[in-house]
Amino acid sequence: MDSTNSALRRRRTTQMACAAAVLGLALSGCAGQGAAHSNGGSDKAGGKVTLKFWNGLTGGDRPTVEKLISEFNATHKNIKVQSDPMPWDVFYQKLLTSVSSGSGPDIVAMDAGQIPKYAHSGVLQPIDDFYGADKAVAAKLVPAATQASKFGGKNYGVPTETAPLLLYWNKTLFKKAGLDPEKPPATWSQFEQDAAKLTKDANHDGKPDTYPIALADHETIPMYPVLLWQGGGGVVSQDGKRAMLDDPATVAAVKHWVGLVRDKKISPIGLGGADADKLFQTQKAAMEIVGPWDTTTFTQSHVDYGVTMPFAGPKAQVTSAGVTSFALTSTDPAVKKAAYTFFSWWNSKPAQITLAKGTGFPVNRTDVTAADLKGYPYPIAFGSPQVLKNSRPFLAGLINGPVIQDQIFYPALQRVLNGKGSVESVLKQANAAVQKELATK
Incomplete structure (x- = not known):
């Protein structure tokens, strides 16, 4: 692929x-x-x-x-x-x-x-x-x-x-940041500790030259849904019957990661999947959650990297396949x-x-x-x-899965990342739209 x-x-x-x-x-x-x-x-x-x-x-x-x-x-x-x-x-x-x-x-x-x-x-x-x-x-x-x-x-x-999907980490960037290149973060809290050291803003313009992680928020594999699952939330319940975007665990997870992106600048806003890949490939992001297809590309680009399970959240250590x-x-x-x-x-x-x-x-x-x-x-x-x-799997077995992902979830995620509405209000509206799609046969 x-x-x-x-x-x-x-x-x-x-x-x-x-x-x-x-x-x-x-x-x-x-x-x-x-x-x-x-x-x-x-x-x-x-x-x-x-x-x-x-x-x-x-x-x-x-x-x-x-x-x-x-x-x-x-x-x-x-x-x-x-x-x-x-x-x-x-x-x-x-x-x-x-x-x-x-x-x-x-x-x-x-x-x-x-x-x-x-x-x-x-x-x-x-x-x-x-x-x-x-x-x-x-x-x-x-x-x-x-x-x-x-x-x-x-x-x-x-x-x-x-x-x-596994967590890729750049061993060279970890070493330059004073971190053990053989020890990627295993939990959310460890990620935040490492992220503080991996964020580099050489010219102090407020925009990092190197980011801790590349998180894509549209046209991508389910990077953010993995983070929601780790926090006990999700987009849709595993049986595919219930929208979960206004579930308290989902709201808390979105607030957590949106806060890290907007306030701590752990990742640029507005990345598509290909953009996220490019950041890691060019060694401008120290981590990315992505699949096995990129092993060939990153190896050919001479990136010294490892792969492991994504860092565990407060509720689970889970990934998407x-x-x-x-x-x-x-x-x-x-x-x-x-x-x-x-x-x-x-x-x-x-x-x-x-x-x-x-x-x-x-x-x-x-x-x-x-x-x-x-x-x-x-x-x-x-x-x-x-x-x-x-x-x-993400949105498995749903006729309207692509609609839920591309027309509801990702636009809602981008709105909150760009500060266009509170997390609660945006997710409540999106949740209603997802539930309507689940009811459509």
């Missing part, structure tokens, strides 16, 4: 449907628009199937993804995967209309959090039978990764990449069979080891050991039992 905010990561950006923006619109009017075929499909005479594959895997993981696709094509003479990577915002803008017109992809890789919306609209086909057809692979997949693509009692996806899933748009039986072959191969043990070593992502399988990944610390760290046990 790209270096971020186009993706799991930045993949939750503006999206459109039916020639109009999907965000803020119900998709029920577009239901039932599955495609029998697209520009790919089966060659009845030659017996070869071409799978037109759209995805947003355009960042540090792209070379490894392309390598794997080339290897698959070379070893499967009757199937050709034709990959078309594009920025995630473009992907979502084009997907529904292209499928409904028959000119779109046969298979896609997309944020599992987006699957309910597109499954509800009829763009995606249920693929429960994949899990019954290839039990050898299905039995080895990480349960949380397979559950992420369920909607309405059916499964619409197969794992492509799994991406927990996103899943990118393969999904099927075509109803052509030959295309479906070829797609299942590709999905199984991608999740085979050799392919998963190649993906992990090349990208830093953890594997999708439960039978890959640390010995299999010796010399590759990042997939081991992101896939550790502690991380997986304490990870949860």
Whole structure:
């Protein structure tokens, strides 16, 4: 995926449907628009199937993804995967209309959090039978990764990449600040102590030259929601039924972090996900909460960094884990069979080891050991039992999840960060809007 905010990561950006923006619109009017075929499909005479594959895997993981696709094509003479990577915002803008017109992809890789919306609209086909057809692979997949693509009692996806968020810290900046470079903050209070030493304002203009952390407040992965969870709050309850923005624990957590940003200047206001990545990459921020896709970018930029669980809050130490899933748009039986072959191969043990070593992502399988990944610390760290046990998805299974995130939560967060209303009043109004979306079917 790209270096971020186009993706799991930045993949939750503006999206459109039916020639109009999907965000803020119900998709029920577009239901039932599955495609029998697209520009790919089966060659009845030659017996070869071409799978037109759209995805947003355009960042540090792209070379490894392309390598794997080339290897698959070379070893499967009757199937050709034709990959078309594009920025995630473009992907979502084009997907529904292209499928409904028959000119779109046969298979896609997309944020599992987006699957309910597109499954509800009829763009995606249920693929429960994949899990019954290839039990050898299905039995080895990480349960949380397979559950992420369920909607309405059916499964619409197969794992492509799994991406927990961890705290990256810059060891060089820690050392320059007089901190132990091998000891990142483990709690909120330790973070505040370290932040005071990591904030550098060389010309004393009131604007730090180096920030303790880069926190993105829009077009990003759920950095702030992780902080809310740690404080006992959240955007939506874990069962997806109740808005939580006016919960006292949420209000307290927002006040705490908004105060640190505005008064202590621990992070710039107005960062998108890509901006936050850039600050850490250029060593102008000492920490960032982000996923495994950035290990390649930061390593290539010669940043000396470590990764660990985000610092614990007063109520929990928890992080978010996103899943990118393969999904099927075509109803052509030959295309479906070829797609299942590709999905199984991608999740085979050799392919998963190649993906992990090349990208830093953890594997999708439960039978890959640390010995299999010796010399590759990042997939081991992101896939550790502690991380997986304490990870949860953000807005999973909600048709209007992108609306809640991009049109309600992030605008509310930006208002309070910019002092445009009290935390209580802004969050109360946003909470009502979120609850209305949860009630929309």
